[in-house]
Amino acid sequence: MDGDGYVLTVKDDVVISYLQHINLLSKEIVFVPPAYVAHLTAKSKFGRMGLSFLNAAKVHSGFVGRLALEVVNLNNDRQPVSIKASDPFMHFELVSRAGPPSPYHGRYMFQCMTDNEVNMYLSILLQNFAEAYNENELRSLASGRVHSTEELSN
Numbered sequence: 001m002d003g004d005g006y007v008l009t010v011k012d013d014v015v016i017s018y019l020q021h022i023n024l025l026s027k028e029i030v031f032v033p034p035a036y037v038a039h040l041t042a043k044s045k046f047g048r049m050g051l052s053f054l055n056a057a058k059v060h061s062g063f064v065g066r067l068a069l070e071v072v073n074l075n076n077d078r079q080p081v082s083i084k085a086s087d088p089f090m091h092f093e094l095v096s097r098a099g100p101p102s103p104y105h106g107r108y109m110f111q112c113m114t115d116n117e118v119n120m121y122l123s124i125l126l127q128n129f130a131e132a133y134n135e136n137e138l139r140s141l142a143s144g145r146v147h148s149t150e151e152l153s154n
Helices: 044-048 115-128 135-143
Strands: 006-009 014-016 021-031 036-042 051-053 064-073 081-083 088-096
Touching (some): 006 021, 036 044, 044 051, 064 088, 115 135
Antiparallel strands (some): 014 081, 021 064
8 A cells, every 4th residue: 555545566677779679567456346447656766757658647457467557768868777576666546436347348458367276266256246247258368368567468
């Protein structure tokens, strides 16, 4: 926890060259309950180093998976930026939403999760949020999920 939200960290060590665009993967798996949406904001430390965050805005209600954080290095000195695994990187804040549950059902559901992690979350979702999810649809999303950061670029 950090103030009003959680802090997500980076899964792997990375060096981002000047003008390089990269998808950084969160170490943590996030679950946004169906009655919430999540907002992301970057840790200002990395903005001051010259990183520009391209998708740091919203995570859909009902989403489960590791987050791909799109960044580009715009460092004024044209220097690479290094980020270590487990460095605090993004603020993750849950905000309640109005209306009936409408959980995310896209191809990025369960992204970059292992089979064991997916099975654990499938069990949680079906036991605790059965009114919001369809089991067959969830299993289909799990089998077609994005497995790696390389697949995120396609």
